[in-house]
Amino acid sequence: MMIRLAICSFLLVLLIGTSDRQVNVYEDSVAVWTFDGLDDGVGVNSRLTNHGNVSIVPLEGDEASLSKQRGGAGSAAYFGGTSWLDAGQGAQEELNLSGKEITLYVRARATAVDGYSPILTKAGDDHNLAYSIVLNRVDGAVYIEAKIGSDEIAGAHLLRYLLPKTEWNAWQDIIFRFNGKTSQLYVNGKLRDDEVTVGQIRDWNRRPMLIGAEYKKEYGYADVDKDALKATFKGFIDIVALWDKFLPDPCIVQLSQVDELADGRPAYYTEKHRPQFHFTAKKNWLNDPNGLVYYDGVYHLFFQYMPPHRPGAYKDWGHAVSKDLVHWEQISSHITPHKVWSGCWSGSAIVDADNVAGFQTGKDKTLIAFITNGGNPGRGLGPLNTQCIAYSTDGGNTFTYYDQNPVLKHIKAENRDPKVVWDEASQQWIMALFMDDPDEFGLFGSTDLKEWSHLSSLSVKGVRECPGFAPLPLDGDPKNKKWLFFGANGDYVIGNFDGKNFKPETEVLRGDYGTNYYAAMTWSNMPDDRCVSIAWMPTQRYPGMPFEQQMSFPTEITLRTTADEGLKAFRYPIQEIRHLYEKTTTLKNETIKGKQRLKMLDGERYDMEFEFDVRRSTSFELVLRDVTVSYNAKTQSLACGGPAMRNGIIVDDWVAQTAGEMNDQNNLGQALLRPINGKINLRILLDHNTVEVFGNGGEAVISSCFMPGKPANTYDIRSEGQLSVIKAEIHSLKSIWTAAN
Known part of the structure; x- marks a missing residue:
């Protein structure tokens, strides 16, 4: 590092101290203008x-000096929004950058940004783009954006920085670099964005490199003329340089003319609509939880992750880790699509404790991820929907694709979502797989995790995708186990499995009655034999946020025998939520007539548990900030609603909420909940924009998201008739996000 710094500094001193540009910091670049x-x-x-007549103009005063300090000539190219430059492929095709290391540097000043304004671009749209640096005006905001196309993943990786309005027309030192694992965007010496970016830069497109313009058509090898191009950049470009290496930090410091590089990325996890004890990705889209596994003190949560400008099928498995299932840290060791097998769709993971697959190389047991690789035969990206494995021999830090993939070839349609579990009775691994026929799933068996044979098929009415399959003790008796089979919507059946066939003993039962619960998965290799699950909570209720979507809070699943309905699965918040308890409020033996304000509550995040005697109350409501949890004793109906809406505006009054003004915004789900000896128990988890209601110990669950209204934190109990609060225990909760995240 010090040697590189000395070299960069020495070359820069030579440059500044001479009038002729004979020695400079760009001597090992592939091109510099x-x-x-x-x-x-x-x-x-x-x-x-x-x-189109790009003009070369001399810079004056400080502008000229700052240009020369960076190795410029004290002059710049001026673009008027209709002119551009092209470099072809380079004199020796050196502009077709290739390999796992590149750096791009642009020094530019826009005079106006009216829309998408390309500064530097090689190739066309995201599907064949190699690299680009642009200014982009979106909804009144201006972004600096850098994109790279990887040969392993379709689409492009986008890095972006929201430019302060005071800097829209200022000089910007923009540096993008990529090392085969990550990409980084520096603006004026500050790291503004980064992303997991694997593979090599896409080098198979033959379109000329452009400065100040982009191609109109998405595909093909267009000519460099005004009919094929769109030139929209307005302003000055001082320097453009390209390297076929990952430029070291000291050279970034010198080019940016700063004392040291700084971390200027956004302060994630404190945003206005960020859930504070439900997992969200730091930025970008997530959906299905994947590869849930515990190993060596660490809980691993993989998830479907979508950086922007990626086609929908080409997702990563994003990766987060935790020591307690509550506090999560997203890390960079994603499992990314393999260029042969295409996108990483949903799947599961296990610990190969006995090394039956033979991958173990050291003391760490092998973690094996089972992934549906989507494939796209029409584009030469592997066969359609095969089941592949990637394995880790270092505790989940890195994963390697098995060189004999797929372990299960395409069967039919888009068969997908392998869930692998150990069956102690038959001494084999079992894979449950959705067959993409209505309600149909397949069961497969293996003893080495690499060779799989079909055991049987089953149909679960109304259930599709993301199967869960696990043996659980009934009523806590480890000698009496039943198998739970569920699908993406949470609906389930309970029955017996003989090592080949699964025979349900129940009808299809509802697993969650809310509006935001999907694709649940359970952790494997749990240290205490609990069955712990987490689900994706699909929603579009987070406007203006860097992240999209969230997970439910982890819950423990148990099987119990009920007096009225026989076998049922109960789901309840894991006990580790106690790690978040901050302040506790209790109520005991209180009678509510009409309305009572819970004045002691003034926060946003709570774990609440109430026990009510409803024999003398026809109905009651818990008004919890922006949501209302209600119970009708006559119909034995538990319901949850969000803010009432009238003409698209939140109406924050009880009359509106009880007047039946239900719509997509405030109907958050309802379920049948029978009192037990005239009493009901409600456990409620309330986050900034999430509510999860667990009735009678998790017999009925409602999981939903809502959009917060006014910031006032109002908590009431309202009753028709006399409602007896036998006891209530309410815990305010700390955020799970720490400075380390």
Whole structure:
């Protein structure tokens, strides 16, 4: 590092101290243009072609000095929004950057940004793009954006920085670099964005490199003319340089003319609509939980992760880890799509404790992830929907694709979502797989996790995708186990499994009555034999946030025999939520007539448990900030509603909420809940924009998201008739996000 710094500094001193540009920091770049003309300053002479009269203008005063300090010529190219430059492929095709390391540097000042304004671009749209740096105006905001196309993943990786309005027309030192694992965007010496980016830069597109323009058409090898291009950049470009290496930090410091590099990324996890004890990705889209596994003191949560400008099928398995199932840290060791097998769809993971697959190389047991690789035969990206494995021999830090994939070839349609579990009775691994026929799933068996044979098929009416399959003790008796089979919507059946066939003993039962619960999965290799699950809570209720979607809070699943309905699955918050308890409020033996304000509550996050005697109350409501949990004793109906809406505006009054003004915004679910000896128990988890209601110990669950209204935190109990609060225990909760995240 110090040697590189000395080299960069020495070269820069030579440059500043001489009037002729003979020695400079760009001597190992593949091309550099400093716009004292159109020649390439490296000496290869990838001379630019001028289209539409780009003018070369001298800079004056401080602008000229700052240009020369960075190795410029004190002059710049001026673009008026209709002109551009092209460099072709380079004199020796050196502009077709390839490999796992590149760096791009642009020094530019826009005079206006009216929309998408490309500064530097190679190729066309996201599906064949190699690299680009642009200014982009979206909804009144201006972003600096850098994109790279990887040869392993369709689409592009987008990094972006929201430019302060005071800097829209200022000079910007923009540096993008990529090392085969991650990509980084620096603006004026500050790291503004980064992303997990694997593979090599896409080098198979033959369109010329452009400065100040982009191609109109998405595909093909268009000519460099005004009919094929759109030139929209307005302003000055001082320097453009490209390297086929990951430029080291000291050189980034020198080019940016700062004392040291700084972390200027956004302060994630404190945003206005960020859930504070439900997992969300730091940024971008997530959906199904994947690969849930415990190993060596660490809980692993993988999830479907979608960076922007990626086609929908080409998702990563994002990765987060926890020591307690509550506090999560997202880490960079994603499982990314393999260029042969295409996108990483949903799946599961296990610990190969006995090394039956033979992958173990050291003391760590092997973690094996079972992934549906979507495939796209029409585009040469592998066969359609095969089941592949990736394994980790270092505790989940890195994963390697099995070189004999797939372990289960395509069967039919989009068969997908393998859930693998150990069956002690038959001494084999069992894979449950959705067959993409209405309600149909397949069961497969293996003893080495690599060779799988079909055991049987089953149909679960009304259930599709993301199967869960697990043996659980009935009523806590480890000698009497039943098998639970559930699908993406949470609906389930309970029955017996003989090592080949699953025979349900129940009808299909409802697993969750809320509006935001899908694709649940359970952890494997749990240290205490609990069955713990987490689900995706699909919603579009987070406007203006860097993240999209969230997970439910982890719950423990148990099987119990009920007096009225026989076998049922109960789901209840895991006990580790106690790690978040902050302040506790209790009520005992209180009678509510009409309305009573819970004045002691003024926060946003709570774990609440109430026990009510409802024999003398026809109905009651818990008004919890923006949501209302209600119970009708006559119909034995538990319901949850969000803020009442009238003409698209939140109406914050009880009359509106009880007047039946139900719509997509405030109907958050309802379930039958029978009193037990005239009493009901409600456990409620309330986050900034999430409510999860567990009736009678988790017999009925409602999981939903809502959009918060006014910031006032109002908590009431309202009753028709006399409602007896036998006891209530309410805990305010700390945020799970720490400075380390």
